[in-house]
Amino acid sequence: MRVYIFAAFVVSLSLNLTLGQDRVTGATYATRSEVLAQNGMVATSHPLATQIGLDILKSGGNAIDAAIAANAALGLMEPTGSGIGGDLFAIVWDAKTKKLYGLNASGRSPKTLTLEFFKKKGMEKIPSHGPLPVSVPGAVDGWFELHRKFGSKQMNEILAPAISYAENGFPLTELIAWYMQSVTSYQKRGFANISETYLDQNGGKLPGEGELYKNPYLANTYRKIAKGGRDAFYTGEVAKTMATFIQEKGGFLSEKDLADHKSEWVEPVSINYRGYDVWELPPNGQGIAALQMLQILEGFDFSKIDFGSTEHLHLFTEAKKLAFEDRAKYYADMDFVNVPVTELLGDDYASERRKRITENASSYDAGEISAGETVYLTVADKDGNMISLIQSNYRGMGSGMVPPKLGFMLQDRGELFSLKSGQANTYEPGKRPFHTIIPAFITKDGQPFVSFGVMGGDFQPQGHTQIVMNLVDFGMNLQEAGDAPRWDHVGTSTPTGFPKEGTGEIRLESGIPYETVRGLMDKNHKVSFGRGIYGGYQAILWDRENKVYHGASESRKDGQAAGY
Incomplete structure (x- = not known):
């Protein structure tokens, strides 16, 4: 009898391990439990940034104050994916007006740089690094727009924790220490001010995991911003330093480009997916791609x-x-192109597109319509305000362009323009490039439900769609929805002007059954495996019945969700 009992136990254990059910609760895909709290919740990709946001909430700040504080901390603690040299997008649920607000804080291309310049150089695409892909960094103006409209604490209080950590140091976490090795590659390529910014302030070497990292230059820049506001960044000494440096290196960013910059409040757009309203921001970002995918997928019975x-x-x-x-x-x-957002998200259009799908892998063209590494964080407070915020430099740390003694690298978002004439995303002076970073939000019956985001370049709309389906179609809890195995597809046409590559390729994360791999091959899909390409997820869910926040943080990152 004991032999049979043991055999049954082994079979049961094997099944559980296959499903990932190694926890008492049996939550199939979760690596850990959801975090639960009543008064506030912060979820970021770095535990110290999460604690900073939580401290802001506990000291009387609201969700927007905490999000800005956490984002400033991430610019220091996770410079491999974010910083004030980059752009920002946010969706805010305001408890007073019971409405969602969208902020596009992305920067524009230099006004003196023309398409003709690239054509004369014989370039087919904008370089990934150097001065040419540098567009105006929009994040700082984004902070102050959010603060002006919704903030409660003073900005010097909000930035104080990040300033303190920048001056006194903090231990590098495992993943960021690994990503920080990219500093060496920038150094080897001869980019200026890399050593003085990232090594010299840390004893002449790049700290490893668990070793203290400091950035006094960034502390000084933050201090100027805290005292002088957004103008301290976009005009005066800081702006002059950025513009002079870029122009000395052969670029075009000017003091006027910086001084003229402004963020834009935009109306979020949504589709209803099986009773849940899923919200994204309109282009120049790619958020509506997730909505288009969901519109098409809603026509299939995933039960x-x-x-x-x-x-x-x-x-x-x-x-x-x-x-x-x-x-x-x-x-x-959309300041330059009439993007047919309403038509792209329409039921009739989705129905027509859905009819194209066959039993096997296919290649598609765009529809005909009459008329184109990151950090994510989310915060919720005791009053019911919630913010979904994403911020990035692009290509990890960015362009390689580090202005002297400012403590940060400038973004290379301009790489995402097309250099082919006549396209929606073709380069023009003063234009915002196509953007990959997208925050998301879900409401139910006009009330907030989930604030979430998934980092990761072109993967982001795919990640958003997977999260929504995991929650709605497959009944996963908030942590499971992020921990469940992921996949992405590459090889479609790009907004930078490059055509599709046949039917492309599906890249799978571990956890997808081999039966699925074989089944996809039978449908003529090309299948491969990838590591570290599936983004990073943070989320907060509001349980309005019990008045409790649920928090979840990405198991693939160093992050943390915490509440009180």
């Missing part, structure tokens, strides 16, 4: 399709291909 099955991944991938062809053709700066 009869298992998570991670061949049918699940096949339908998802084909929907992605359809949406991304539209993304390449239509998404761009």
Whole structure:
């Protein structure tokens, strides 16, 4: 009898390990429990940034104050994905007006840099590094716009924790220490001010995991911003230093480009997915690609399709291909191009696109419409305010352009323009480039439900769609929805002007069953495996019945969700 009992135990254990059910609760995909709290919640990709946000909430600040404080900390603690040299987007749920507000704090291209310049150089694409892809950094103006409209604490209080950590140091976490090795590659390529900014202030070497990292230059820049406001960054000494440096290196960013910069409040857009309103920001970002995918997928009955099955991944991938062809053709700066957002998100259009999907992997063109590493954080406070905020430099640390003694690297978002004439996202002076970073929000019956985001370049709309489906179609809790195995598809046309690559390729994370791999191959999909390409997720869910926040943080990152 004991032999049979032991054998049964082994079989049961094997099944549980296969499903990932190694926890008492049996939550199939979660690596840990959701975090629960009543008065406030902060979820970021760095534990110290989360604690800073939580301290702001506990001391009387609101969700917006805490988000700015946490973002400033991430610019110091996770410079491999963010910083004040980059851009910012946010969606805010305001408890007073019971409404969502969207902020586009992305910067524009230099006004004196023309398409003709690139054509004379014989360039087919804008370089990934150096001075030419540098656009105006929008994050700081984004902070002050958020603060002006919704903030409560003084900015010097909000930035004080990041200033203190920049001066006194903090231990590098495992993943960021690994990513920080990219500093060496910038150094080897001869980019200026790398050593003095990232090494010299730390005893002449790059700290490793658990070793203290400081950035006094950034502390000084933050102090100027705290005292002088956004103008201390976009005019005066800091702006002059940025512009002079870029122009000395052969770029075009000017003091006037910086002084003229402004963020834009925009109306978030949404579709209803099985009773849940999913919200994104309109272009120049790619958020509506997630909405287009969901519109197409809603036409299939996922109550009869298992998570991670061949049918699940096949339908998802084909929907992605359809949406991304539209993304390449239509998404761009709406100040320059009339992007047909309403038509792209329409039920009739989704129905027509859905009909294109076949039993096997296919290649698609964009629809015809008459008319184009990052950090994510989310915060909720005791009054019911919630903010979904994403911020990035692009390509990890950015362009390699580090202005002297300011403590940060400038972004290279300009790389994402097309240099082919006549396209929606073709380069123009003063234009905002196509953007990959997107915050998201879900409401239910006009009330806040989930504030979330998934970092990761082109993966982000795919990640958003996977999260929504995990929550709505597959009944996962907030932590499971982020920890469940992911996949992405590459090879569709790009907004930078490059065509699709046949039917592309699906890259799978560990945890997708081998039966699914074989099934996808049978449907003529090209399948591979990838590591570290599946983004980073943070989320807060509001349980209005029990008046409790649920928090979740990405198991693939160093992050933390915490509440009180």
